Every structure is written in structure tokens, then in C-alpha cells.
Amino acid sequence: MKYIALIVGSAGLAACSTAPEPVARSAERQAEYNMLIEGKVAGAPVDCLPRFDSNDMRAIDDQTAVFKGVGNDKVYVTRFGGSCYNLGAPGYALVTKQYGEERLCRGDIAQIVQSSSGLTVGSCVIGDFVPYTTPGR
Numbered sequence: 001m002k003y004i005a006l007i008v009g010s011a012g013l014a015a016c017s018t019a020p021e022p023v024a025r026s027a028e029r030q031a032e033y034n035m036l037i038e039g040k041v042a043g044a045p046v047d048c049l050p051r052f053d054s055n056d057m058r059a060i061d062d063q064t065a066v067f068k069g070v071g072n073d074k075v076y077v078t079r080f081g082g083s084c085y086n087l088g089a090p091g092y093a094l095v096t097k098q099y100g101e102e103r104l105c106r107g108d109i110a111q112i113v114q115s116s117s118g119l120t121v122g123s124c125v126i127g128d129f130v131p132y133t134t135p136g137r
Contacts, residue, residue, distance in 0.1 A: 025061040033060045037132045045128035048105035059088025073134045081125035
């Protein structure tokens with residue numbers, strides 16, 4: 001019986017450690033993503049956004065969002081844990097709650113809310129933020 005529990009437990013851990021399948025994105029969204037990071041170099045991931053304006057977020061697909069930094073010299077790319085189904089679709093909004101310093105940080109839970117009904121239709125966890133900076137600035 002102990003062996004069965006060990007096998008089942010190991011299989012569960014293996015399932016958690018596999019990377020999620022990438023979400024397919026449209027050619028239009030891929031072009032937008034390429035434009036946002038064009039000419040920029042990726043830096044070391046950071047845990048929190050220094051500041052952001054929610055109007056400066058671009059949903060790329062159900063797992064990826066880009067936040068514009070102050071000015072046009074830096075953007076931050078985050079991948080969500082899980083899939084924020086309908087992220088960026090018309091009629092849906094990404095809702096986050098910031099605590100403490102009111103910054104968006106890795107591990108925060110984001111919810112997808114249907115705008116017309118106010119119902120939460122899904123949630124996901126915010127990942128690291130990878131800064132992309134224009135060299136020399």
C-alpha cells in the first residue's frame with residue numbers, strides 16, 4: 001500500500017513540474033508583442049513592477065501581458081501561472097488587488113471578470129516581470 005501512495009504522489013509531483021503548453025497567439029498579437037520589445041534587451045526578472053498605469057497593459061495572449069514602463073524605453077513582460085482565459089478579449093477585464101505599497105507583484109492573484117455581469121470567470125497567478133530596456137538609455 002505504501003508503494004501505491006508513493007507512485008501516486010510521485011505522479012502528482014511530476015504533473016506539477018511540467019511546463020504548461022504555450023498558448024497559441026494570433027499573428028496580430030505576435031506582431032504587437034514583437035513591436036513592444038523591438039530593439040530592447042531582456043534584463044534579470046524582478047518580483048514587482050515599480051509603478052504602472054493599468055491603461056498601459058497590453059494582453060498578448062491568455063498567459064502573457066506586457067506593461068509599459070515610464071516613457072517608452074522600458075517594458076515589463078509577465079507570464080501568468082495558469083491561463084487567464086479571455087485575457088484581453090472584448091467584454092472582459094483583468095482585475096488585481098495590490099496590498100502594502102500598492103504594487104503588482106509576482107504571486108499576486110489576478111481575476112478575469114466579465115464586464116457586463118461583474119462575474120469572475122477565471123483567475124491566474126502573476127509571474128516574474130522581465131524588463132526589456134532600450135540599450136544605452
